[in-house]
Amino acid sequence: MxxxxxxxxxxxxxxxxxxxxxxxxxxxxxxxxxxxxxxxxxxxxxxxxxxxxxxxxxxxxxxxxxxxxxxxxxxxxxxxxxxxxxxxxxxxxxxxxxxxxxxxxxxxxxGEPRFGWEDIPLAFAMHSAGLPLAWETLEKPWAINVGNPHVVFFVEDCDAVPLERLGPLIEHDPVFPERINVNVATIVDRGHLRLRVWERGAGLTRACGTGACATGVIAMLQGLVDSPVTVSLPGGDLSIGWAKGESIRMTGPxxxxxxxxxxxxxxxx
Incomplete structure (x- = not known):
């Protein structure tokens, strides 16, 4: 055929x-x-x-x-x-x-983001804002489901994180029974952040739309950026807009x- x-x-x-x-x-x-x-x-x-x-x-x-x-x-x-x-x-x-x-x-x-531990899902009940977990220097991520599950870490320099090594460790951690997508981000200013993503089942990617959505929403919840925010990934930029109680709007090529x-x-x- x-x-x-x-x-x-x-x-x-x-x-x-x-x-x-x-x-x-x-x-x-x-x-x-x-x-x-x-x-x-x-x-x-x-x-x-x-x-x-x-x-x-x-x-x-x-x-x-x-x-x-x-x-x-x-x-x-x-x-x-x-x-x-x-x-x-x-x-x-x-x-x-x-x-x-x-x-x-x-x-x-x-659609709207979800934050309940059972929505991620996590292996047991815990608050998704600042999980009491760490993998070497990456610690206390926020967890979110934007159609698929993500954890988000904010770091001083996302390019310096050995994501090719830490990504699979976090993806396959038993605390995430359906595995997890891993985002490391750096705030540039209130309208701009940089992001690298380890995708479950795919590894390091040039871009991840749901990762940009997840990271943009968490950054807004923490008061780090305004909406819409430009998310710069290795492959280029996406625009993410969101307000509490509303759907996420992702725009890009x-x-x-x-x-x-x-x-x-x-x-x-």
Missing amino acids: TLRFHKMHGLGNDFVVVDGREAPVAIDGALARAMADRHRGIGCDQLILIEESPHADVAMRIFNADGSEVSACGNATRCVAQLIGGEATISTAAGLLHASRTEGGISVDM ATHVFSGEAELAAFGA
Whole structure:
């Protein structure tokens, strides 16, 4: 079977996007992992499957490079919206997301953040604001769920943190039964912060939309920045707007690189 796909990225966070509305295809973790392999497959941080939805313009499933399936991905949401015309309601495991074209690219209503320990989830009850936990110099993170779970650390210089070593230790800590995304951020001024993200199931990425949302919200809750805030990631900038009791608004670019075809047999399917 020949599979048509699109290669896209949001600030360097790259995706293989398969539109299952054109020709239905069964994708599981093993196939997603094979396609995401950068040496033997097409190569991507996440594989995105677009499907029909009775409740929205399309449904979106998200597979990490390790084959695990997750509920939300901000950069992928912008890319899917861009691919299908810019204005879209997208059904995900985290709920309905609404995207629209704007001057800054694609703007997405990411829904309201959640802070309960059971919403993250954590292995046992504790307050999510300043968890009594530490991994070497990274300590007392705030935890938040923005469609997927994140912890956020504010540090003097996020570039100096050995995230490639500490990221997997935190991701797989038993206190996070569904694993966790790890954000280290540095405040530049009240309208700007810098961010690096270790994504569960993907590792270090050039950008993470939900990580930018999580970090922006926590920075606003701590009174460190104003809304909207510019979040600078290694791949570029996102704008994050939020107020208590409201949805998070994420705005940034989405880029279509090329379209291609591949034989599923090449991936062992």
